[in-house]
Amino acid sequence: MATYRVRAMDAEWLWENVRCALACPVHTEAGRYVSLIAQGRFAEALEVAREPNPLVHVCGRICAHPCETHCRRGQIDAPVAIRALKRAAAEMGCRGPLVSGPGTMSGNRDGGGSVTGGRLPAGGHAGGAGEGLATGRQPAHLRPGPGKKVAVVGAGPAGLACAHDLALLGYRVTIFEAQPRPGGMLRLGIPAYRLPRAALDEDIEAILALGVRLETGKALGRDFSISDLRANYGAVFLAVGATASRELQVPGADLDGVLKGVDFLLNVNLSYRVEVGERVIVIGGGNVAVDVARSALRLPQPEAGEWRETLLTTAADAARAALRLGARRVEMVCLESRESMPAFAEEVEAAAAEGITIRPSLGPHAILGEKGRVKALVTRRVASLFDAAGRFNPQFIPGSEETWPADTVILAIGQTLDTSMFSPADGPALTPRQTIQVDPETMATNLPGVFTGGDAAFGPRIAIAAIADGRLAARSIDAYLRGVARTTAMGAAGRITPPRRLEDDYHRLPRQPVPSLQLDRRVGIAEVEVGYSREQAMREARRCLQCYLNPWLDPEKCLMCGGCVDVCPYNCLRLVPLDRVVLDEKLRQEVAWKLGVPPDWPDGYALRPQAGQAWAVMLKDEDKCIRCGLCVRRCPAGAMRMVEFSFWGSS
Numbered sequence: 001m002a003t004y005r006v007r008a009m010d011a012e013w014l015w016e017n018v019r020c021a022l023a024c025p026v027h028t029e030a031g032r033y034v035s036l037i038a039q040g041r042f043a044e045a046l047e048v049a050r051e052p053n054p055l056v057h058v059c060g061r062i063c064a065h066p067c068e069t070h071c072r073r074g075q076i077d078a079p080v081a082i083r084a085l086k087r088a089a090a091e092m093g094c095r096g097p098l099v100s101g102p103g104t105m106s107g108n109r110d111g112g113g114s115v116t117g118g119r120l121p122a123g124g125h126a127g128g129a130g131e132g133l134a135t136g137r138q139p140a141h142l143r144p145g146p147g148k149k150v151a152v153v154g155a156g157p158a159g160l161a162c163a164h165d166l167a168l169l170g171y172r173v174t175i176f177e178a179q180p181r182p183g184g185m186l187r188l189g190i191p192a193y194r195l196p197r198a199a200l201d202e203d204i205e206a207i208l209a210l211g212v213r214l215e216t217g218k219a220l221g222r223d224f225s226i227s228d229l230r231a232n233y234g235a236v237f238l239a240v241g242a243t244a245s246r247e248l249q250v251p252g253a254d255l256d257g258v259l260k261g262v263d264f265l266l267n268v269n270l271s272y273r274v275e276v277g278e279r280v281i282v283i284g285g286g287n288v289a290v291d292v293a294r295s296a297l298r299l300p301q302p303e304a305g306e307w308r309e310t311l312l313t314t315a316a317d318a319a320r321a322a323l324r325l326g327a328r329r330v331e332m333v334c335l336e337s338r339e340s341m342p343a344f345a346e347e348v349e350a351a352a353a354e355g356i357t358i359r360p361s362l363g364p365h366a367i368l369g370e371k372g373r374v375k376a377l378v379t380r381r382v383a384s385l386f387d388a389a390g391r392f393n394p395q396f397i398p399g400s401e402e403t404w405p406a407d408t409v410i411l412a413i414g415q416t417l418d419t420s421m422f423s424p425a426d427g428p429a430l431t432p433r434q435t436i437q438v439d440p441e442t443m444a445t446n447l448p449g450v451f452t453g454g455d456a457a458f459g460p461r462i463a464i465a466a467i468a469d470g471r472l473a474a475r476s477i478d479a480y481l482r483g484v485a486r487t488t489a490m491g492a493a494g495r496i497t498p499p500r501r502l503e504d505d506y507h508r509l510p511r512q513p514v515p516s517l518q519l520d521r522r523v524g525i526a527e528v529e530v531g532y533s534r535e536q537a538m539r540e541a542r543r544c545l546q547c548y549l550n551p552w553l554d555p556e557k558c559l560m561c562g563g564c565v566d567v568c569p570y571n572c573l574r575l576v577p578l579d580r581v582v583l584d585e586k587l588r589q590e591v592a593w594k595l596g597v598p599p600d601w602p603d604g605y606a607l608r609p610q611a612g613q614a615w616a617v618m619l620k621d622e623d624k625c626i627r628c629g630l631c632v633r634r635c636p637a638g639a640m641r642m643v644e645f646s647f648w649g650s651s
């Protein structure tokens with residue numbers, strides 16, 4: 001006789017069952033907004049998507065989407081295309097145009113600038129249908145908070161998310177940003193063909209519209225110190241990222257023509273002068289390396305031996321011509337095998353499709369030069385990457401040297417915190433990995449009132465993780481300034497909803513490919529992913545299994561008639577005698593208390609029903625349930641209800 005191992009359907013189970021929400025660092029309830037898209041309710045979908053994430057346009061384009069990796073639909077065929085659907089919600093749910101508004105961000109290429117959320121009426125209240133702000137990105141209200149001042153250093157996703165939440169909590173926030181434009185690596189690193197600047201500006205403007213002050217061209221360590229900030233602000237959030245390229249320790253690394261990946265992208269993305277030759281080799285296998293390689297392909301050719309200012313906005317024609325003439329050759333050399341490259345698979349595929357040659361399992365051995373300029377890269381074949389203890393320790397095959405001609409070598413082998421901004425007198429403690437030492441529970445550094453997060457604290461990661469850090473830091477700063485302990489809790493709340501069912505063909509619908517530009521049009525800053533049409537988005541959204549909807553049994557009302565079990569078209573409900581189940585500890589305690597038996601009864605102990613009682617448990621196979629609600633309709637006692645769960649809290 002089969003024995004069933006079961007656990008209680010409690011808040012913890014629900015969280016784990018709704019895997020997309022649990023996997024997302026800000027716990028976005030993807031299933032809920034995807035379901036709204038399926039019904040064509042894009043504006044409401046945008047509200048759900050934006051609730052935990054102020055950078056919704058950004059994440060709809062470039063999020064590393066851990067939600068998709070964990071999507072339960074992936075066990076059937078392919079995960080729901082959640083990121084592309086977020087983009088659809090952001091674009092189609094947003095009633096305003098997706099353009100940068102006038103006057104809200106200032107700052108010029110070379111100098112600094114400052115801006116306060118200029119669109120807000122005096123007094124800073126953002127309620128109502130604020131001028132130019134689209135529905136769906138409008139906060140319901142600003143808390144009439146303590147009005148204390150907080151300094152945020154760095155306008156990347158961590159700093160922006162922190163500033164957003166602090167502004168909503170009623171703080172007066174100033175962001176100090178070293179570069180002329182805000183956005184951090186979203187603007188300085190990620191190329192415009194993956195993240196159009198209008199989308200980035202849309203999110204940033206909505207944050208500034210909350211009254212957040214932005215001071216560009218102001219660098220910590222050059223224009224002010226941490227002591228200055230601590231003297232003038234109630235709290236400080238250090239979100240300075242990992243902006244320094246790692247060095248490559250091989251002969252020839254200091255030759256002319258050897259560029260650092262992040263510096264290269266920064267120059268390209270800020271439209272500064274960039275020089276690369278005919279034959280470019282990018283060293284590295286991560287996302288930065290892929291972005292570097294794809295950006296190098298898009299640079300315009302020099303004309304008549306003279307480099308033009310590389311303005312990507314005007315580069316499209318020249319880059320297209322260069323590509324069509326086949327004049328430029330871009331290769332990527334990386335230690336990893338093609339399958340284990342750390343870059344996102346879709347980006348590697350896109351790079352390969354655009355004509356970039358990927359040379360996996362090769363390590364740089366030396367860079368050869370002539371008259372002080374790069375001439376070639378010498379590589380060795382990788383024998384193994386990790387030692388017996390699993391540590392990264394690449395070993396090479398002796399005698400496997402190969403020489404690859406090149407006139408430009410771009411190093412994209414990782415980034416690290418630029419520690420030169422800190423002085424020993426007032427800087428935060430650093431870890432041996434050269435990150436800022438942080439308490440991950442609170443984002444506090446060793447300096448009272450100074451918090452940190454994002455890549456500066458954890459090393460290079462993904463944007464949504466930086467956003468989560470910024471939000472967590474905002475709650476900690478609020479608690480610190482109010483002199484109270486920050487509460488952490490995760491929970492689920494249910495709302496009874498009429499039964500609704502998935503479409504009949506939901507399990508046959510294939511994942512809708514996200515339309516992309518055809519290859520010969522992938523030039524300059526032209527966005528490669530085109531995005532779903534309204535109809536495509538609704539079709540893709542119908543594939544969602546809606547894990548957040550659950551038939552829920554009230555055991556006090558249940559008659560144990562088995563009607564729900566009989567009617568279930570997928571046999572996912574089962575009524576099983578209690579002595580055939582192995583309960584998890586929590587459930588065991590609960591059952592023991594209800595039945596008045598000792599909680600340590602042995603598994604398989606025959607719990608005999610007493611007169612008038614049936615001791616059984618209702619089991620549900622979550623993977624089979626299609627939320628059709630027939631069980632709810634069939635139940636004669638009203639014990640089975642369809643419940644829509646929503647989640648709250650922070651991890």
Ligand SMILES: Cc1cc2nc3c(=O)[nH]c(=O)nc-3n(C[C@H](O)[C@H](O)[C@H](O)COP(=O)(O)OP(=O)(O)OC[C@H]3O[C@@H](n4cnc5c(N)ncnc54)[C@H](O)[C@@H]3O)c2cc1C
Nearest residue numbers: 154156157158178184185189219220241454455461463466
């Ligand atoms: C090329 C590239 C591609 C990437 N692609 C993706 C992707 O597709 N998806 C994804 O999820 N993630 C991607 N990432 C990672 C993601 O961009 C980062 O994890 C994220 O931006 C980190 O956010 P942050 O706020 O911690 O730091 P950053 O974004 O680095 O922002 C730090 C900010 O601090 C400023 N700053 C630095 N020093 C000072 C100073 N002394 N004073 C004042 N300001 C200072 C910087 O100018 C910068 O604006 C990519 C990163 C790179 C480099």
